[in-house]
Amino acid sequence: MKETPLSNCERRFLLRAIEEKKRLDGRQTYDYRNIKISFGTDYGCCIVELGKTRVLGQVSCELVSPKLNRATEGILFFNLELSQMAAPAFEPGRQSDLLVKLNRLLERCLRNSKCIDTESLCVVAGEKVWQIRVDLHLLNHDGNIIDAASIAAIVALCHFRRPDVFVQGEEVTLYTPEERDPVPLSVHHVPVCVSFAFFQQGTFLLVDPSEREERVMDGLLVIAVNKHREICTIQSSGGIMLLKEQVLRCSKIAGVKAAEITELIQKALENDRIVRKEGGKFGFAESIANQRITAFKMEEAPVDTSDVEEKAEEIITETEPPPEVVSKPLLWSPGTAQIGGGVENSWGDPEESEQEEEDTGSDEAVLLDGAEVDTAPEASNSGSQDAPIVLSDSEEEEMIILEPDKNLKKIRTRTVSTKQEKAPSKKPVKKRKKKTAN
């Protein structure tokens, strides 16, 4: 399916809101969404939720022959897939650009930073090494895939246990999980990607853009940092010009965020370890609470509502009442009258296309005049419905006014009813000065 297009008013609203430092969900400029990490029953399986963006990570291992130029090192393989359930725009053939970009970024962040000790994955030099494969699936796309994916990858790697191997001379013994407990991978450090979105040619920046913010952003800066403030990878896309100070500031912010996220990861891993050790229930099924009212609750959006009431009062006292339209009908013949000029057309004027405000204004105006009201209501009604006046479609400049005979009867009944009712029918009477064309 094609992506839902972004309308002009959404784009304008988002950019204006960002200029006033307001985000759609009420976050501050440097705030991350809620990160939730849950583990499956197998080792190395986890789901990371960054707001509504969900990524599933799964690690598996296999004994293979090593690469020729790296005979003593294990192999790390990363694969991120954008599942079709993540967004309607993701179709099997159509995702290549984004997919390649994300995969490359992930590889640089995790492989080039040497966060996993690949030398320890060697079993027999030159013959058998472990190949660790990390598969990531994007389950829901609500912005900032790269952050969620990098967290899922490193969490899954930290959680994973590989089978134990014992080498004695020429003999290699591979123990099954039942014989000996599997062994965790040796993780040197925990790198995390932090994304910055830039708007208005680099004037405004936001951390952790949501999907709508990503649509209107000018450029994206991704910095992968660990908690020791070591930058693992940095990438700027979108072609915006960034100043040196901006990049430095972003790297400082990234350091702080990475520290927070690393703490969260460690806590999650620790909790899972404790639960497994004590023999409690673990796994995805346990992390979703059913049979409870809160099973389908929504996160509270921290929207600031402090100054709304005063502003509302201000606005109400300061605005003037709607202008009273005094209608001066021109009587053409008994039964036909005309209000207004009838020549100019005000198409596309945004003030007039709102639905709600028009009724009361024009209705009140109609009832204001005294005796002249007789011809006024039916004139406006007949003007819009029966269209005695034809706006020229052809070359003629002057207006043709038809003489309706049968309208006389209709008019009389109408005057009685409009005079008595306070608010006549709910048909919105258009303020536009044009008449309907046949």
Place this chain on the structure above:
Amino acid sequence: MAGAAAVATKSLAGSRARAASTVLGQVVLPGEELLLPEQEDAEGPESAGQRPLRLNAGTRSRVRVVCGPGLRRSGDRLLVTKCGRLRHKEHGGGGVYWVDSQQKRYVPVKGDHVIGIVTAKSGDIFKVDVGGSEPASLSYLAFEGATKRNRPNVQVGDLIYGQFVVANKDMEPEMVCIDSCGRANGMGVIGQDGLLFKVTLGLIRKLLAPDCEILQEVGKLYPLEIVFGMNGRIWVKAKTIQQTLILANILEACEHMTSDQRKQIFSRLAES
């Protein structure tokens, strides 16, 4: 004997057709068959019982029952096609039956008023994305007061509020911005500012119900303009960005809140 036979027929047949009136308000699943009121007598007696002879066996009292969304006619019965709760309303004649279900994906239905986004202008028509499988087509003459020389001022990316005149599964949907009398009646291009967001279809129906408390409470907060599209899109505009954001968040959250929680939030907003 009769009892055992009855049990056997029940288990063999899977789900025996139930009378619609007994299932009102309960959850029904796709594939279930429902009997309309006048058919219950025919199914009543078991196989062993005597059927009462009818003198006018061919004719049955014809009551016009309207089959709403989620239901389909199969022969004499109603077949359920969506899972949800069965509802009924007495509305002239036999009444209306429908299934109240929840979904986010919109399927165009004739007569629905929707908010669309203009994606392309090609010759005489605009292509408007309404959230369905295909973009709807909107002729430029389908605006109030539009003529060949007097074209409406619509750009790509504008929001349009209109209704469907053609919407079936075999054809591309077509929409217009005038009603049958030729008046706009509130339809047309929606103004430039404001925020568009998406909610589930069930919430829209709830908000558009005649006495919606939510809307009345929201209206008391501060002046606003709001347009609901049956395709799950809502356009909101208030005086400041902050107020618009608050409105959008409240409406999105209304789905998950009970009425007490909602009243709490509104009273808190009114105080602050």
